Amino acid sequence: MTLPAHEHATHEGGLVPPPGCPAHAATGPGGAARLYGPAAETDPMGLYEELRATHGPVAPVLLDGDVRAWLVLGYNENRDVATRSTQFSRDPRVWHGWSTGEIDPATSPLMPMIGWRPDCVCADGEEHQRLRSAVTASLDQFDHRGIRRRINRFAHELIDTFCEAGEAELVDRFTEHLPMLTLIHLLGMSDEAAPKLVQAARDLFKATETSLASNAFVVASLEQLVLDKREHPGQDIASALMAHPAGLTDEEVVHHLRLILLAGYETTANLMSNVLRMVVTDPRFRGSLAGGQMTLPEAVEQVLWDEPPLMVCPSRYANGDTTLGGQQIRAGDMLLLGLAAGNMDRAVRPDPAAPVHHNRAHLSFSAGSHECPGQDVGRIIADTGIDILLTRLPDIVLAVPEESLSWRSSTWAKHLTALPVTFAPRAPRTQQFEAPLPAAPPPQTAGIPSPAAAPEAAPAAVPGPAAGPGARPSWWERLLRMLRLG
Ligand code: HEM
Secondary structure, eight states: OOOOOOOOOTTTTTTOOTOOOOOGOOOGGGGGSSSSSSSHHHHHHHHHHHHHHHHHHHEEEETTTTEEEEESSSHHHHHHHOOTTTTTEOGGGGTTTHHOOOOOOOOOOTTHHHHHOOSSOOOOOOHHHHHHHHHHHHHHHHHHHHHHHHHHHHHHHHTTTTTTEEEEEEEEITTTTHHHHHHHHTTTTTTTTTTHHHHHHHHHHOTOOOOOOHHHHHHHHHHHHHHHHSSSSSHHHHHHHHHHOOOOHHHHHHHHHHHHHHHHHHHHHHHHHHHHHHHHHHHHHHHHHTTTTOOOHHHHHHHHHHHHHSSEEEEEESSOOOOEEEEEEEOOOOOEHHHHHHOOOOTOOOOOOOOTTTTOSSSSTTGGGSSSHHHHHHHHHHHHHHHHHHOOOOOOOOOOOOGOOOOESSOOOEOOOOOOEOOOOOOOOOOSSSSSSOOOOOOOSSOOOGGGGSOOOOOOOOOTTTTTTTTTOOOOHHHHHHHHHH
C-alpha cells in the first residue's frame, strides 16, 4: 500500500480543532463523518465506535476533499466485501466519482491510495490472477530459514550501531530500517544502490520536501534493477517477476517491485514499532512475554488484532446496486475496508481485553483474492527482529513519559514517530554469523540515478573495519557508518 504523504502529527492527548473551523469539523456535507483531519486522526478507534453505534456495520464517511465513501465496520461485512470480488471490484475505474467531478485527480492527496496503476492491487479476475501469480511465485521462491538468517544478520548489525550508547530511538534506528533492508535485499538490489535506496524509500513516506525526489529516485533505481536483472538474473524478486510465465512487461515489473517495497515496508515497520511500544508501556504484556505465557509470534498476532498496521484499507467499488449491513449501496460507490474496526467488532470479540492466543482470523492482512501475499515475510521480519532486540537488550525501558509519544496519522494508518528507550550499555556483538554471505555482485557503472536525486548523498567510501587494505567497503558497511554518524 502506498500511503499518502499528507499526514498529521498527533499526540496521545489529542489536538483540539479550533472552534467553528469548517475545515476541522468532524462532519461534512450531509452530516457524514470526516475520516480525515485532526478530529478523526486523534482517536480513530473512538470514531469507528461512534459510527458503529449510529449507523451499524456500514457507515457513510467523507475522505479528504469530502469525497464520499462507505466505511465497513463489521467483521463479517468486511469479509463479505473482501471476498465477493464479482460484486465488489478492486479496479478504481469502476468508481463513479471520476465522472461526477467529485475529485480532482491532478491535486487530490487521495490519488496514491485510490488512483489506478498497472499492478495487481487495481485488477480483478483473470488480470488480477495473472499479475498476482507472478508476485506470489516471486515471494514463494525464498526459504524462510534463509530469510531469517539474513534478517538475523541485519538486526544484529543495526543493534551494534547503538548498543554501546545505552540509549536509542528505536523507530529511527531499528524498526524502520530492518524491513527496508530485508525487502531491498529480497528485491535483488545491488550492493552499490542499496544504502541510498534505503534512505530514499524511507524518506518517500515522510512528507518532506525531498519526498518527490525520493520517489523519483526509487522508481529510477527499480528501472535500473530491471535492466540489470535482464543481463544478470539471480534468485530475487525482480528476476522471478521477469521470468514468470505471466509475461509481465518491464513497466509492470517496476510497478510490482515498487508495490512490494512500499506495501511491505511501512506496514511491517508499524507492526514492529507497535509491538515494541507495548513491551515498554504495558507491564502485563511484557510480563506475559517474559514469563512465557505468551510467545513472541502470539504477541505479534495480538498487536495485529488490536492495532492493524493499516487501519483502513482502500478500496472496493460496487459493481451493481446492493445492500450491505442495512445500507443501500449504489453501483460505482466506494467502500473502504475498516480493518481496525472489524477486528474490534463485538460479534467476533465479545471481550476485546481477552488475549487472542493463536487466533489468526483478524482482518489485518485483509481477506479474499487480494489478501496480503507478503504476510509471512512481514511476520518473519517482525518476529526475528524483535526477538533479537529483546534478547540482546532485555532491560529496555521507555526513556520518556508515555503521554509524550507521538504519531503521524492519516485516514489509513497511524505511525509511531519515535520510541526512545534506555538500557544498560553493552559491547557490540563479536560473534561471527553462521553462514558467510554470498559475494557482492560487481558494482554498477551505468545508469545509476544521480546522487543529487537522493535525499542525502552517501558518505565517501572509506574501508570499514572488516575490509582488507585498499578494499572497497560493502554497501552494508557504508550504511552502518551512516547510521553511526546520524
Ligand atoms: C505486517 C505487515 C503487513 C501488513 C499488515 C500488510 C497488509 C496488507 C493489506 C491489508 C493488503 C491489502 C489487501 C486488500 O486490498 O484486500 C496488502 C496487500 C499487499 N501486500 Fe501486504 N502487508 C504486510 C506486509 C507485506 C510484505 C512484507 C509484502 C511483500 C513482501 C507485502 C505485499 C503486499 C502486496 C503485493 C499486496 C497486494 C496484493 C493484491 O492486491 O493482490 N505486504 N497487505
